[in-house]
Amino acid sequence: MSAETTPVLQVEGLAKTFRVGLLGRPVEAVRGISFRLEPGRVLGYLGPNGSGKTTSIKCMLGLIQPTAGKIAFFGRPHSDPLARARIGYMPEHPYFYDYLKPPEVLDYVGRLYGIPAEIRRKRSHELLERLGLGHAMDRTLRGFSKGMLQRVGIAQSLISDPDLVVYDEPLSGLDPIGRKELRDLMAELRAEGKALFVTSHVLSDIESFCDEVVILRKGVAVAQGRLEDLLRRDRLESSATLALPADAAADLGAQLATACGGSVTAEKDGKVTVQLPSDAVGALSAAAAELGATLVELHPVKDTLEELFVRQALAIDDAKEAR
Numbered sequence: 001m002s003a004e005t006t007p008v009l010q011v012e013g014l015a016k017t018f019r020v021g022l023l024g025r026p027v028e029a030v031r032g033i034s035f036r037l038e039p040g041r042v043l044g045y046l047g048p049n050g051s052g053k054t055t056s057i058k059c060m061l062g063l064i065q066p067t068a069g070k071i072a073f074f075g076r077p078h079s080d081p082l083a084r085a086r087i088g089y090m091p092e093h094p095y096f097y098d099y100l101k102p103p104e105v106l107d108y109v110g111r112l113y114g115i116p117a118e119i120r121r122k123r124s125h126e127l128l129e130r131l132g133l134g135h136a137m138d139r140t141l142r143g144f145s146k147g148m149l150q151r152v153g154i155a156q157s158l159i160s161d162p163d164l165v166v167y168d169e170p171l172s173g174l175d176p177i178g179r180k181e182l183r184d185l186m187a188e189l190r191a192e193g194k195a196l197f198v199t200s201h202v203l204s205d206i207e208s209f210c211d212e213v214v215i216l217r218k219g220v221a222v223a224q225g226r227l228e229d230l231l232r233r234d235r236l237e238s239s240a241t242l243a244l245p246a247d248a249a250a251d252l253g254a255q256l257a258t259a260c261g262g263s264v265t266a267e268k269d270g271k272v273t274v275q276l277p278s279d280a281v282g283a284l285s286a287a288a289a290e291l292g293a294t295l296v297e298l299h300p301v302k303d304t305l306e307e308l309f310v311r312q313a314l315a316i317d318d319a320k321e322a323r
């Protein structure tokens with residue numbers, strides 16, 4: 001990506017403090033977050049409940065006033081209507097009047113965007129078909145399931161053919177098939193060149209199609225960047241299983257692990273499994289040759305986003321306890 005590309009979204013030092021109760025006790029929901037999202041990329045905005053995801057989105061979209069920070073869409077201030085017109089949004093709990101039918105919802109939203117009637121009609125029909133709601137065009141939303149309402153929410157977010165979509169927990173409350181279908185749809189939107197900003201507290205849900213992530217905890221970004229870089233930053237681990245010689249000393253497994261800076265994760269039936277930094281596999285095989293053990297299996301241990309997330313959370317708790 002060239003340095004001159006105008007980011008779809010750029011956030012600098014975003015902070016939001018709510019005042020609650022009669023005494024105006026401060027709740028620091030977001031505490032100085034910065035990131036940028038390039039065209040056609042997917043940013044996963046992740047964090048446990050209450051970490052500040054929805055608050056950040058509300059600030060970005062101008063639904064609440066940030067306490068501090070700068071937000072720009074397509075190089076324009078976030079309040080600029082020209083920038084807003086290029087964004088589609090689905091809130092955390094989409095709410096629709098339940099006496100409306102799906103095409104009526106889309107028509108209403110399309111009118112807000114100033115889309116001519118003919119195009120509105122055509123697009124809403126296409127979108128509802130694409131989202132598997134073709135059979136429900138003539139039904140009011142009253143009888144719709146959670147998954148169907150979520151699809152209406154996605155459809156209305158696309159009526160303006162936006163360059164950026166902002167989805168707050170789009171997969172929550174969906175069954176596994178619904179989740180898969182929505183994930184596929186988001187991957188399609190990305191393939192069409194749209195940028196996506198997607199929040200989730202279920203990391204594995206969006207891990208597969210995010211280019212970058214910001215991981216929040218208590219309003220602070222505890223990790224951010226390209227997913228690949230984050231998952232590699234610590235160290236890549238491998239798992240090696242070795243067959244021990246029949247007359248092996250009782251501590252041979254431990255000796256092998258020590259020789260490569262790893263640790264024994266299992267030992268039985270004359271075999272030991274060692275988890276070690278991937279760049280120490282050479283040291284392990286040298287030690288094995290010397291001590292009469294044979295390497296019988298080796299595979300990488302994939303670090304998942306879930307593990308990264310938990311590790312970050314634990315690191316912060318540890319640091320707090322140490323203070």
Ligand SMILES: Nc1ncnc2c1ncn2[C@@H]1O[C@H](COP(=O)(O)OP(=O)(O)OP(=O)(O)O)[C@@H](O)[C@H]1O
Pocket residue numbers: 018019020027028029047048049050051052053054055056092201
């Ligand atoms: N209007 C408000 N007034 C006071 N506090 C608020 C308000 N909105 C959010 N908060 C607080 O800000 C913090 C962040 O909330 P937010 O809704 O942004 O979290 P979230 O990451 O979206 O969580 P979830 O995964 O549950 O949706 C929480 O402590 C919440 O209680």
Ligand SMILES: [Mg+2]
Pocket residue numbers: 053054055092168
């Ligand atoms: Mg939320």
